[in-house]
Amino acid sequence: MSFTVCANSPSLFAIIDGNNFFVSCERVFNPSLNNKPVIVLSSNDGCAIARSNEAKALGIPMAAPLHSFSHLIKSHDVKILSCNFELYGDLSNRMMHILKTFTPDVEVYSIDEAFLNLSHLPAKDYTAFARSLYDTLLKCIGIPITIGMAQTKTLAKVANRIAKKHRMTNLILNTPEIINKALAATKIGDVWGIGRALEPKLKLHGIYTAYDMAQKDPRWARNKMTVAGERLVRELQGIACLPLNTEELDRQNIQVTRSFGVRLSEFDDIAEAISSHATRLGEQLRKRNLLTQTLSVFCKTSPFSKMSYYKGNGIVGFDAPTNDTRALIKGAIQALKQAYQAGHSFQSAGIHAMNLTKEGAVTQKQLFTETSHQKISLTKQQTQSKKLNQAIDAVNQRQGKNALFWASNGINPRYNVKQNQRSPRYTTKWDELLLVG
DNA sequence: TCTGGGGTCCTAGGACCC
């Protein structure tokens, strides 16, 4: 793998992220949650995926399963919410839109984070700019943010982390003294790019903080951690290796995975879930004008169960790349037959589309396997499928998800996830608007 | 009893070719 240090890279990066983002989204429409411990749960109300500062102070860890802190919920009146990604996604879009009014050089990094290039600003204006960004987002969307600024993305992440810890709205690392102090105060496991597996390995080499890592020779890091290690050391040393990616790239793969509301054993029940996942997948592919050549499907038992763990996989390929829901469902069920094994208590199932291509591009396989006559008849069929899928998408867009659905998804499906505490989708559903009495 | 879901990048190793 080739390795390059970025040429013409911004001389100052900012990372902006929404504080406890999902909790903050909920608080926008429900101020009674302010100043209280609040938790947002993962799909199926499984574990904590966002915590307010008050909930963090109670010692509820990230990704902790609900049952492991149920005693705290009662004793400290912790407010519990199911996740509402439609709401979070919409507020995220609004946040990114506002950021782009400040500068066009925005990289949307995740639902709650964006990198900005601030090189165009005079040095004396950095803090005022950050303050203005904070005030605007709080006023227009109601989401508090934290801003970290430094000469590389990795250092900006360090700045952001420290700012958050000290409840500051922004922090800039702009002198060697401040940078070294910040690095020394950052545990190696808290550095962006160092995960669970690398942390203990680095400690064996006497690296406990980001400062220790920054003292290493990049060649040493490459030897121990391959190209990512070399990049990390250089970034910590202030040499930008990660560019600002302002272009939104096409997805390389799309997956739809859900755990079931209850354990399922029968093939037909799991087939209904997979059929529903294939429907969601089709919607995603069409929204992005993508086609898939290959589908893989899995079903698995719970990894936490005392019973022996089972995961089955199945894979199907299509003659021509497709995003037609009917073809996807048919292929997915075929793949599930390979993955399924009777006698297990299944906990979740998923579908994964790979080898994605842009709609309109003809593959080499099509080019050489179809006569012109076949090509014309296929095109006609594809046109009909496209119209059908478009019509269904339009109805569901207007009338709500699943207003029209495929019978194979099940009339009263047993796979439905639990979402007992979901807030209204205030900003995207007319019948769920906030009412002021 | 109860433990999420959706991504990316990188490498090693096998198959295959000349």
Added chain:
DNA sequence: TCTGGGGTCCTAGGACCC
């Protein structure tokens, strides 16, 4: 009996992120 070496492509799996 003696049986190369270098290249590409693909896939699985591990690591990371949010």
